[in-house]
Amino acid sequence: MMLKLAVPSKGRLMEQTFDWFADRGVRLSRSGSDREYAGRVEGADNLTLVLLSAGEIPRELGAGRIDLGVTGTDLVREKLAGWRSIVTEIAPMGFGHADLILAVPAGWRDCEGLDDFAAIARDFRAAHGFRLRIATKYHRLVRAWLSAHEVADYQLVDSQGATEGTVANLTAEAIADITSSGETLRANHLKVLSGAPILQSQATLFASCTAPQAEVAAFIAQLGL
Amino acid sequence: MIPKRDKQAIGQRMLTAFRAAGAVEVAPDILLPADTLLDLYGEDIRARAYLTDDPLRGEVALRPDFTVPVVQMHMKGGAEPARYCYLGEVFRKQDPGETRPEHPRDNEYLQAGFELFSRDADADAEVFALFHNLLAPYGTQAVIGDMSLLMEAVRALPLPAPRRDALLHHIWRPRRFAALLARFSAPAIARHFAPTDAPFTGLRSEAEMQARLDRLASDADAAPLPGEWADRLTRLFAIRAAAPDAIADLRGLAAEMPAIGPAVDRLSARIAAIAARGIDPRALIFEASHGRHTMEYYDGFTFSFLARDHADWPPIASGGRYDAMTAMLGAGRAIPAIGGIIRPGLIAELESA
Numbered sequence: 001m002m003l004k005l006a007v008p009s010k011g012r013l014m015e016q017t018f019d020w021f022a023d024r025g026v027r028l029s030r031s032g033s034d035r036e037y038a039g040r041v042e043g044a045d046n047l048t049l050v051l052l053s054a055g056e057i058p059r060e061l062g063a064g065r066i067d068l069g070v071t072g073t074d075l076v077r078e079k080l081a082g083w084r085s086i087v088t089e090i091a092p093m094g095f096g097h098a099d100l101i102l103a104v105p106a107g108w109r110d111c112e113g114l115d116d117f118a119a120i121a122r123d124f125r126a127a128h129g130f131r132l133r134i135a136t137k138y139h140r141l142v143r144a145w146l147s148a149h150e151v152a153d154y155q156l157v158d159s160q161g162a163t164e165g166t167v168a169n170l171t172a173e174a175i176a177d178i179t180s181s182g183e184t185l186r187a188n189h190l191k192v193l194s195g196a197p198i199l200q201s202q203a204t205l206f207a208s209c210t211a212p213q214a215e216v217a218a219f220i221a222q223l224g225l
Numbered sequence: 226m227i228p229k230r231d232k233q234a235i236g237q238r239m240l241t242a243f244r245a246a247g248a249v250e251v252a253p254d255i256l257l258p259a260d261t262l263l264d265l266y267g268e269d270i271r272a273r274a275y276l277t278d279d280p281l282r283g284e285v286a287l288r289p290d291f292t293v294p295v296v297q298m299h300m301k302g303g304a305e306p307a308r309y310c311y312l313g314e315v316f317r318k319q320d321p322g323e324t325r326p327e328h329p330r331d332n333e334y335l336q337a338g339f340e341l342f343s344r345d346a347d348a349d350a351e352v353f354a355l356f357h358n359l360l361a362p363y364g365t366q367a368v369i370g371d372m373s374l375l376m377e378a379v380r381a382l383p384l385p386a387p388r389r390d391a392l393l394h395h396i397w398r399p400r401r402f403a404a405l406l407a408r409f410s411a412p413a414i415a416r417h418f419a420p421t422d423a424p425f426t427g428l429r430s431e432a433e434m435q436a437r438l439d440r441l442a443s444d445a446d447a448a449p450l451p452g453e454w455a456d457r458l459t460r461l462f463a464i465r466a467a468a469p470d471a472i473a474d475l476r477g478l479a480a481e482m483p484a485i486g487p488a489v490d491r492l493s494a495r496i497a498a499i500a501a502r503g504i505d506p507r508a509l510i511f512e513a514s515h516g517r518h519t520m521e522y523y524d525g526f527t528f529s530f531l532a533r534d535h536a537d538w539p540p541i542a543s544g545g546r547y548d549a550m551t552a553m554l555g556a557g558r559a560i561p562a563i564g565g566i567i568r569p570g571l572i573a574e575l576e577s578a
Contacts, residue, residue, distance in 0.1 A: 082325030106423030150398035167427040
């Protein structure tokens with residue numbers, strides 16, 4: 001049986017994925033022009049390659065339309081409810097590092113950690129008559145994390161892009177987003193709460209639980225994992 | 226698999242009993258405005274209720290429970306005292322987190338409910354006895370609690386008002402509550418915040434921040450709460466015993482914390498009123514922390530009926546007093562209220578076993 005592998009279709013994530021597999025003896029490349037989303041495989045017999053948006057790879061793994069996929073742990077955990085029952089983490093790949101963090105205005109010098117944040121949220125609700133707003137696209141992860149830490153007086157507002165700008169635009173009081181260097185946060189006068197981030201994410205090779213197990217095991221062995 | 230019509234039939238039986246107890250049947254909408262629910266339950270409701278959008282009405286929710294629409298309806302002009310009953314589906318989402326459950330819970334199920342809006346001191350016993358008698362054939366275990374007792378105990382702590390209010394606010398969040406209590410029991414640590422030249426952005430104003438900084442500065446002078454108080458609270462929260470034994474334990478605690486005396490008297494009178502309706506108080510378990518695990522809007526008497534042989538089931542029936550919610554939804558008016566629901570689907574399972 002052929003295994004179908006999906007990797008991110010563009011940018012540094014794609015190149016680093018190609019390098020990671022090349023280091024393990026499997027050469028992946030785009031077939032034809034760099035506008036075409038089909039792929040070529042050398043060095044593995046029963047593998048086909050598709051190029052997909054990293055954000056769609058969790059869904060395709062969950063549906064079993066692909067057997068293996070490279071994407072961020074953040075996307076898998078956000079998009080697949082009960083992800084451990086759906087996919088297996090085969091290998092963290094050591095790149096694409098990013099933290100999902102909670103950030104507040106840098107001017108809030110009374111806000112250092114999550115306990116401060118919880119107290120401020122309570123005050124904010126009493127003063128403004130509505131719950132403090134956190135802009136994010138990671139709704140499930142942020143809600144589960146705040147619930148686990150028993151923070152209650154907040155609400156999430158959806159932001160699919162330019163999330164760091166929402167505070168200055170007065171559409172949110174805080175943000176929860178992925179950051180790697182923190183530069184965009186600083187430029188928007190935001191600071192990250194101290195303590196562990198909501199999630200530390202990196203590019204990871206996943207297998208769908210519906211993939212043929214023997215073939216997956218053989219491929220993992222070939223990669224030397 | 227029990228057919229839906231069998232569950233409906235059991236629900237109708239409950240409804241008949243509720244009508245016989247003087248209730249008027251009401252039929253709240255299934256599609257409810259989401260804003261009231263969001264305000265009341267917070268972000269958690271998005272994890273538990275099905276929300277969707279209407280182009281004209283905005284965000285709407287599939288009815289996650291009946292209490293909110295029944296209270297809203299009553300506060301719009303119901304006469305008092307009032308008894309309402311209802312039967313219908315509620316819809317609950319279940320986000321499994323990291324692992325999918327082997328036996329997912331039902332996402333839609335029937336509730337048969339009874340709500341009583343009344344200033345009568347006997348209202349708690351009336352509602353509890355009604356549920357108790359309906360469930361008597363199924364050998365359930367009744368567990369009762371009283372949130373007002375816990376809140377009185379927290380109010381009685383010799384603490385500056387901001388510390389006391391913070392504890393009261395977090396009474397439903399056990400770890401945050403425990404962490405605060407531990408912090409207040411230790412010597413206060415003055416906090417120093419590094420100055421920043423970052424511009425102030427967003428809706429929270431500098432005045433709001435200054436108010437919190439002032440509060441923290443005066444908190445640094447607070448004396449630690451003497452250790453016996455945290456110990457008393459811990460002992461109170463841990464009480465779980467047959468109701469008469471629990472009352473005896475509470476009387477013992479009230480000797481050390483006289484402020485809970487009146488709440489213990491009310492509980493004792495309530496249990497006597499329940500006994501006067503022919504229910505053996507020894508068969509009731511009083512669990513001091515019962516209301517901390519149920520709905521946040523319960524602020525007085527709470528109760529659950531549990532299936533004895535199904536520890537993994539949710540309660541067959543549950544309810545409680547929610548006086549504060551009628552004030553929140555009443556636009557200036559408030560009335561004492563208590564209610565509860567039965568799950569006919571679970572009764573059907575018990576009957577078919």
